[in-house]
Amino acid sequence: MATPTTGKHASTQAVATPPVSTPFSLSGHHPAFSPHGPRSVVPSPQQFKKSPANSNTLYGYPSGSGGGHPTSSSFGVGYDSPSAALALGSVPGLSELGLDGMVTPVPGPLGGGVRGDEDERKRRLQQVLDILKTNKGRLSEPGIERLARRVGLDCVWEDHMGSAGNTRTLIIAGSLMSLDIDFSNDVVKKVSLSFPESADIVTRHTQQAGDILLRDLQFSPNESPLTKMLDRFAANLERLATLDKLSVIPGLNCHEAIAGIYESLERLHKWETARLREQDDMAGKSDEYIERTAMCTKSGKPVMHTRDRLGLSIDYWQEKRRLTSIGSKRNIPKTWSLIVECSTLPDYGYTPLRVSEKWISPEILKADPEAEELMLAAVGGPVLGWLEPESTMLPTTEPHNPDAMEGLDRQPDGKFPEVMFVAKFDPPLIVPYGLAVQVHTATNAHMDIYQTSTFDGLLFPQGPNSKAEPGEARVVKQQTAVPIYRKGEKSIRTHNNTLFIDKVDYGQTLSELPFSHPRQLVEMLPQLRQYAFLSTVLKNSFGAQKGVSEEEKKSLRATRKEQFADFMSQVPVADAAALTVDVSLVTQPPSLKLVFPFKARTANIKFDIKPNGAVEVKEQNVLDESAMDEGKSLTIADLGRILEVTEDLGIWAEYVTELTR
Incomplete structure (x- = not known):
């Protein structure tokens, strides 16, 4: 609604007046000069003439009053004042940026005002920054320079005058390191890493490190400047930058x-x-x-x-x-x-x-x-x-305070x-809760005691449709294809594997651990190997190869060429009957009990996983100990060594069955 200005110097200039329901509405219940008096957004003609922002340019922006549209403005329809437009949330463009919700009118005794919601604004900006951080950029001269500056390193370009091929060098420098990257026509030709002020035990490894960085910046046969990303180079550069920034000179x-x-x-x-x-x-x-x-x-x-x-x-x-x-x-x-x-x-x-x-x-x-x-x-x-x-x-x-008493206020x-050593597990290792407590206690490290995941839940995460309740005994079923080598020929046999977890045990995933002495790491290695081997056997037996139904196979064969390739890759099945394998797991101390049909009876073997991943057979009925001929037959120790070699319960069962025919 536009109201013409009245007064001695009446003008036809139209000025926007907010609706009555706004905080700017007039009130006739207070004296004109009292703190609660009426406040109009309409300036007087004298104020309007003295103002640096006229009707055509208000605060440096066109008001849109020309061209026969006196009430249109760049700050919103009918508002020549940015404050009025912001107060009513009518600034165009904010909704497209998702920032219109950040500006909210603030009621008050002065009739209104505008204040940005700083917390909400910071939260949204942080979300944008987190998204941008995941993208390290593509391989290019500006991309590498931006990446180096992002991790806190200095960059200087050095041009080689008179060299062929437009050669120049990007020098990336920190407090203790210097990385020289030679470009020729936007292609990385050489990478040199140096530590000018470091001891010989550091500098002797720089050539190997430079070769790794060079491979990170080279194009593979199937890559181009549009597809080559800087992720691997960024990870290595961040490691160098972290050590450099933590160092004190x-x-x-x-x-x-x-x-x-x-x-x-x-x-x-x-x-x-x-x-x-x-x-x-x-x-x-x-x-x-x-x-x-x-x-x-x-x-x-x-x-x-x-x-x-x-x-x-x-x-x-x-x-x-x-x-x-x-x-x-x-x-x-x-x-x-x-x-x-x-x-x-x-x-x-x-x-x-x-x-x-x-x-x-x-x-x-x-x-x-x-x-x-x-x-x-x-x-x-x-x-x-x-x-x-x-x-x-x-x-x-x-x-130093020379007046301080000797031995009392003396400064060290x-x-x-303010730096410590950290060991990161690569890959992270799943261990029982008891072992996790021992590992953290040995290094005086803080442990998250509120993690309540089970060992089998971490090793075999349950799907969203799982019917098992947390803390209850689980059964994991898997169908695998096991290779069989018989008389020099390879064939495939289907195994229906079932894993029983009778005793629920909580677990933890070891991913990072502070330490103060390398002895602490060496002493925990035998126990870490126990569960590295156990997880390998269980993943190979229950998580590596998943059986696929015929309907799923048909849906995956999109073309005749794929069907032909699948036909040529098929291997005759050695035995039409699938083998049923049942395994029982105990986590502390780790042991596996294996049951499967064996000749005319049922095989029953129990393996104990010892420190350093050694396998010891505690119970078995596969071999007849009384009929063993030393040096010519399999021994009980051989059964454990075969599992150490195969690292797969299905392959172990087929191999032992073939050896005892």
């Missing part, structure tokens, strides 16, 4: 702290590998097999910059570890590792990191072990000579770094 080099742990554990691994070579059962074995045995049964294998990932990894388990030769460039075996990193020290109870490469004595063994340690060594192995390095101290910035020579 002078006094704390996080790159050197991690390299020091590697040096100590590498000496230990070499010593253990040399002792294994001296054993009779390792005669004739390859170096790869012996190193893998040390990795899976001793103190693990430390590796710097491996599997396209920068940093220190302590490998402690690997699938198919019993095979003489495993893996290839195309089929790399799955490896379980502890990834050592640094993190900010929280406010409660954790030990700051120490920078040292002397975590274990040069002789590896303890010089004068105590009687109790010797008794434990008879069961668990030699007594290692772990050392306790001195604490790393940072220079304090507080000035330095302060502890």
Whole structure:
């Protein structure tokens, strides 16, 4: 509604007046000059002339009063004032951005006002930022520069004058590191990583790290600048940036702290590998097999910059570890590792990191072990000579007070770094609740005691239509296709597997663990291997291969070419009758009881999973112990070793059945 201005200098200029129901409505019940008097949004002609915003441009925006539309405005229909338009929520464009709900009129004694809802605005902006963070960008010169600046590193471009191919270098620098990336016509040709002020234990690994970063930035045959993403490079660059930002100059080099742990554990691994070579059962074995045995049964294998990932990894388990030769460039075996990193020290109870490469004595063994340690060594192995390095101290910035009394108000020579070591489980490991408590207690780490998931629920998550109630005993059924090798021919047999969980046990997923000494990690490895092996056997037997019905197969065959390929890939079935396999699981201590039809009777075998993933047969009726001929027949120990090799209950059942024909 537009009302013409009245007065001595009457004008035909139309000014918008809000409706009566708005906070700007007039009231005749108060004196004109009282605090509660009427307030009109209509300015006087004198004020209008003096105002820098006239009818054509109000606050720098066109009011829309020209062209025969006196009441139209860029701030909303009928409002020449942005305040009035915002108060009534009529600003165009806010609804398209999803921000119109952020502006709400605020009633008050002055008749109204506008204030943005800051909490809601921050929440929505944070949601946008979280979405943008997941996208690391595509491979390009500006994309890499933006990524480096996003993680807090400095960038400088250096052009090479007179070089062919438009070559230039992006220098990404931190406080302790420098990364040079050479481009030629927007293609990465070379990557060089350096640590100018670091010790030799850090710089000796830079070539390997640079090769990984170069592979992250190279195009594969099926990639182009439109499809090549920076996700892998971003993950490695963020690891470098995190260590760089946590370091303090002078006094704390996080790159050197991690390299020091590697040096100590590498000496230990070499010593253990040399002792294994001296054993009779390792005669004739390859170096790869012996190193893998040390990795899976001793103190693990430390590796710097491996599997396209920068940093220190302590490998402690690997699938198919019993095979003489495993893996290839195309089929790399799955490896379980502890990834050592640094993190900010929280406010409660954790030990700051120490920078040292002397975590274990040069002789590896303890010089004068105590009687109790010797008794434990008879069961668990030699007594290692772990050392306790001195604490790393940072220079304090507080000035010394010469007037303070000696020994009372004396300031310390330095302060502890606010950084700690962290081990990340790769992949995360599912363990029973009791073992999770032991692991966290050994490292003085905080544990989430409110997690109430069961061990089998974490290992085999229930679907949305599951009828099992939480805390009740579960039954997991799965149909698998098991390969059979008979007389040099390969065939397939269907197994109907059923897993019974009689005793409900709660579990936890180990994903991250703070620690202060590498000894803490080494001592927990035997128990971690127990459940790494157990999860492998259960996943292979109940979660790896799911049976597909004929109707599902038909729906998946879209073309004649796919039908022909499926026909050519079929293998004759060795036995039309499917094999029924029942398995009972106990989590602490871990054991598996296997029942299946065997010849004219029912086989019943119980396996105990020991530390370091060793399998021991506790009960069995497959072999006749009285008729065993030593050296010519299968033994009970062989039954356990066969499961260690196959890592699959179905393959074990078929293999043992074939051997005992």
